[in-house]
Amino acid sequence: MASPLALFFLLLLLHRPLFSTANVHKLNLLRSELLSDPTLQNDPAPTLFFEVTKPIELPKTKPCTQLVLQHDFGYTYGKAPVFAKYTPPSHCPSQTYSRIVLEWKATCKGRQFDRIFGVWLGGVELLRSCTAEPRPNGIVWSVEKDITRYYSLLQNSQTLAVYIGNLIDKTYTGIYHVNISIHFYPAEKSLNYNYEKKLGNLASGYHSWADLILPISRNLPLNDGLWFKIQNSTDTQWKVFDVPQNVYRAVLEVYVSFHENDEFWYSNAPNEYIAANNLSGTPGNGPFREVVVSLDGEVVGAVWPFTVIFTGGVNPLLWRPITAIGSYDLPSYDIEITPFLGKILDGKSHKFGFSVTSALNVWYVDANLHLWLDKQSMKTEGGLLKHSSLPLVVSLVSDFKGLNGTFLTRVGRSVSSTGWVKSSYGNITTNAIQDFHYSNTMVMRNDANTQIVSQKIHFNDTLHIRPPSSSAYSMSSNKKFPLYLYTDYLDQANETYKLVTNVELGFIEKKSASAGSQLSGSSVRNLQNAEGNMVVKNNLVASGLGSTQQVYRYDGGKSCYFRNISSSNYTILYDKVRSTCGQKPESNLDFGLSRLWPFGAQRNFPGPLFT
Numbered sequence: 001m002a003s004p005l006a007l008f009f010l011l012l013l014l015h016r017p018l019f020s021t022a023n024v025h026k027l028n029l030l031r032s033e034l035l036s037d038p039t040l041q042n043d044p045a046p047t048l049f050f051e052v053t054k055p056i057e058l059p060k061t062k063p064c065t066q067l068v069l070q071h072d073f074g075y076t077y078g079k080a081p082v083f084a085k086y087t088p089p090s091h092c093p094s095q096t097y098s099r100i101v102l103e104w105k106a107t108c109k110g111r112q113f114d115r116i117f118g119v120w121l122g123g124v125e126l127l128r129s130c131t132a133e134p135r136p137n138g139i140v141w142s143v144e145k146d147i148t149r150y151y152s153l154l155q156n157s158q159t160l161a162v163y164i165g166n167l168i169d170k171t172y173t174g175i176y177h178v179n180i181s182i183h184f185y186p187a188e189k190s191l192n193y194n195y196e197k198k199l200g201n202l203a204s205g206y207h208s209w210a211d212l213i214l215p216i217s218r219n220l221p222l223n224d225g226l227w228f229k230i231q232n233s234t235d236t237q238w239k240v241f242d243v244p245q246n247v248y249r250a251v252l253e254v255y256v257s258f259h260e261n262d263e264f265w266y267s268n269a270p271n272e273y274i275a276a277n278n279l280s281g282t283p284g285n286g287p288f289r290e291v292v293v294s295l296d297g298e299v300v301g302a303v304w305p306f307t308v309i310f311t312g313g314v315n316p317l318l319w320r321p322i323t324a325i326g327s328y329d330l331p332s333y334d335i336e337i338t339p340f341l342g343k344i345l346d347g348k349s350h351k352f353g354f355s356v357t358s359a360l361n362v363w364y365v366d367a368n369l370h371l372w373l374d375k376q377s378m379k380t381e382g383g384l385l386k387h388s389s390l391p392l393v394v395s396l397v398s399d400f401k402g403l404n405g406t407f408l409t410r411v412g413r414s415v416s417s418t419g420w421v422k423s424s425y426g427n428i429t430t431n432a433i434q435d436f437h438y439s440n441t442m443v444m445r446n447d448a449n450t451q452i453v454s455q456k457i458h459f460n461d462t463l464h465i466r467p468p469s470s471s472a473y474s475m476s477s478n479k480k481f482p483l484y485l486y487t488d489y490l491d492q493a494n495e496t497y498k499l500v501t502n503v504e505l506g507f508i509e510k511k512s513a514s515a516g517s518q519l520s521g522s523s524v525r526n527l528q529n530a531e532g533n534m535v536v537k538n539n540l541v542a543s544g545l546g547s548t549q550q551v552y553r554y555d556g557g558k559s560c561y562f563r564n565i566s567s568s569n570y571t572i573l574y575d576k577v578r579s580t581c582g583q584k585p586e587s588n589l590d591f592g593l594s595r596l597w598p599f600g601a602q603r604n605f606p607g608p609l610f611t
């Protein structure tokens with residue numbers, strides 16, 4: 001039996017040490033390193049790796065920069081995170097910032113696996129990411145992340161923690177040399193002036209970011225990162241927390257990544273197929289996963305994660321130098337908790353729980369609770385009016401004979417909650433709805449030497465806010481995550497095999513908001529297509545080729561971004577960038593609606609008006 005599933009057993013025989021990133025999966029055998037790298041002879045300089053994404057829109061002011069951490073991550077697996085002291089910038093002429101950017105910059109040389117890492121400030125996760133895989137001549141890469149939504153956290157001294165589970169031995173020599181800086185961009189004067197003038201009194205004390213952010217992560221001390229580890233489908237991880245009694249809005253931001261047996265969860269076979277073919281030890285539980293979030297034991301929302309492929313995933317040659325969507329900056333997901341505030345404003349402790357449906361070892365999950373406080377009162381009150389969270393609707397149609405077969409999995413979920421909160425802004429009712437739909441078609445051919453996965457996730461969030469006197473306000477985010485994965489395994493005897501792979505990956509999101517007759521919205525379409533092959537001998541890539549094409553489109557009405565880029569065999573074939581919007585009419589809204597509305601909301605918040 002020389003199927004992709006068999007690769008799993010092959011891997012077990014190799015007795016590799018345990019990595020914090022995935023290592024026990026058929027596709028993970030492909031997390032092999034290059035035996036030789038012929039392209040290097042022509043190019044002794046370090047290679048720049050990057051993720052294609054929209055550059056952060058920055059004000060025209062000069063930033064104040066703080067270097068927060070400079071560290072070399074060698075053998076760090078199983079050790080405590082690296083800590084650094086963070087103090088707010090004191091040397092800045094202005095103390096109000098309109099944009100704050102975290103910059104991770106790293107170099108590495110030698111041979112190393114892709115390692116998952118996290119950056120926390122005061123226990124609040126700021127970045128979940130994956131390292132790039134080095135080359136013998138060295139690589140360099142950076143991640144810039146807009147962390148303005150953590151403004152309140154950044155106003156106080158905090159401990160910064162970074163955890164990477166890296167291993168160093170004779171073969172895997174890569175040490176990650178890392179600098180973390182934070183850039184504070186002072187607000188532009190004119191903008192600030194207009195902003196104050198326009199909003200008048202309403203503006204005082206209101207920002208689109210939360211007033212307080214509570215870490216819903218693991219407590220110190222620890223030795224394997226501040227995320228919770230979820231190891232199976234019955235494992236629930238809890239965090240007890242207390243909120244101040246004058247909260248008027250709450251949003252839970254969830255970070256998630258999947259590893260080892262579940263790194264490629266979308267390609268895991270159904271258990272009945274595994275049992276019928278005696279494939280004990282092969283990662284199973286079918287291809288559907290979701291993170292379920294509960295508050296005091298009641299389901300308040302879910303996350304159906306984007307299928308991030310790490311830098312060594314499927315075929316490492318696909319991701320050099322253009323990395324897979326989201327791999328350097330994994331998306332986080334917001335769940336509106338405002339309807340449930342009535343339950344947690346009692347001055348007592350409560351708990352959030354996290355579990356993963358059908359999970360296999362291991363998922364890393366934690367969260368940040370963003371809280372908006374009523375400055376005019378010591379106590380707000382609230383009540384839950386309606387809450388419905390129906391059980392998952394799952395359908396699996398299996399048709400297989402031996403190792404050949406077709407499996408169709410469809411899943412749906414809907415969570416809706418309505419609650420009121422009375423604060424100095426009046427009695428405001430919030431209705432939050434999450435709608436999910438999932439479909440996965442998996443085909444095993446050629447006695448499972450060929451596996452084809454075609455998956456679609458639809459993930460909708462809608463929020464309706466009804467204040468007592470003004471008109472209702474609503475916002476929505478519609479996400480689509482298409483994925484196509486083709487792998488073909490050819491045994492070539494002598495511990496050698498050839499693998500042909502094709503990946504299509506998409507992150508598509510439309511956001512819209514309305515307040516009375518005012519409308520605004522934005523859209524992102526980020527599509528990748530990668531194909532490659534490689535010959536692997538004794539777990540090392542003896543030869544191979546990877547090519548990737550990517551088209552990124554963002555339309556925010558006033559600001560747009562387009563990039564069409566392609567690489568093959570480490571070389572960029574073309575790269576077209578455009579940042580104009582074409583013929584669309586200019587917006588007449590000077591500011592995002594978040595500025596006009598005290599309930600702010602980084603969450604789902606679109607840019608200025610379009611169409």
Ligand SMILES: *[C@@H]1O[C@H](CO)[C@@H](O)[C@H](O)[C@H]1NC(C)=O
Nearest residue numbers: 038039040042544545569570
């Ligand atoms: C990749 O590029 C290297 C150096 O530029 C070249 O030697 C090699 O033949 C190329 N590989 C393929 C499969 O085109």
Ligand SMILES: *[C@@H]1O[C@H](CO)[C@@H](O)[C@H](O)[C@H]1NC(C)=O
Nearest residue numbers: 067070105106107177178179
């Ligand atoms: C980190 O900063 C130091 C000091 O500024 C610099 O010498 C080094 O090259 C930087 N490293 C990276 C990876 O940017």
Ligand SMILES: *[C@@H]1O[C@H](CO)[C@@H](O)[C@H](O)[C@H]1NC(C)=O
Nearest residue numbers: 229230231232233234235236
């Ligand atoms: C699931 O994981 C938890 C936490 O590691 C463990 O205590 C429990 O025994 C596991 N359950 C099963 C069925 O493996």
Ligand SMILES: *[C@@H]1O[C@H](CO)[C@@H](O)[C@H](O)[C@H]1NC(C)=O
Nearest residue numbers: 274275276277278279402403
């Ligand atoms: C699976 O194992 C059982 C028990 O060893 C055996 O009877 C059966 O024929 C095996 N099935 C396959 C498909 O190998």
Ligand SMILES: *[C@@H]1O[C@H](CO)[C@@H](O)[C@H](O)[C@H]1NC(C)=O
Nearest residue numbers: 381383420421422427428429
């Ligand atoms: C706030 O409004 C809701 C819905 O209309 C109502 O059920 C609740 O009693 C009101 N609360 C207060 C304190 O007036």
Ligand SMILES: *[C@@H]1O[C@H](CO)[C@@H](O)[C@H](O)[C@H]1NC(C)=O
Nearest residue numbers: 435436437458459460478479
């Ligand atoms: C999400 O919203 C879009 C647009 O309103 C709709 O077409 C789609 O069916 C919704 N999807 C789900 C899963 O509810």
Ligand SMILES: *[C@@H]1O[C@H](CO)[C@@H](O)[C@H](O)[C@H]1NC(C)=O
Nearest residue numbers: 401402403404445446447448
């Ligand atoms: C599976 O399909 C291949 C052709 O794709 C065929 O050669 C093989 O006999 C099939 N196996 C079974 C058990 O039907």
Ligand SMILES: *[C@@H]1O[C@H](CO)[C@@H](O)[C@H](O)[C@H]1NC(C)=O
Nearest residue numbers: 491492493494495496497537
């Ligand atoms: C396997 O390797 C041995 C020794 O290197 C060689 O003699 C043999 O011909 C190889 N077999 C195949 C099928 O390539």
Ligand SMILES: *[C@@H]1O[C@H](CO)[C@@H](O)[C@H](O)[C@H]1NC(C)=O
Nearest residue numbers: 550551563564565566574576
């Ligand atoms: C991207 O550029 C390639 C090469 O010029 C071209 O064939 C392709 O149509 C372009 N795609 C888009 C969406 O513009």
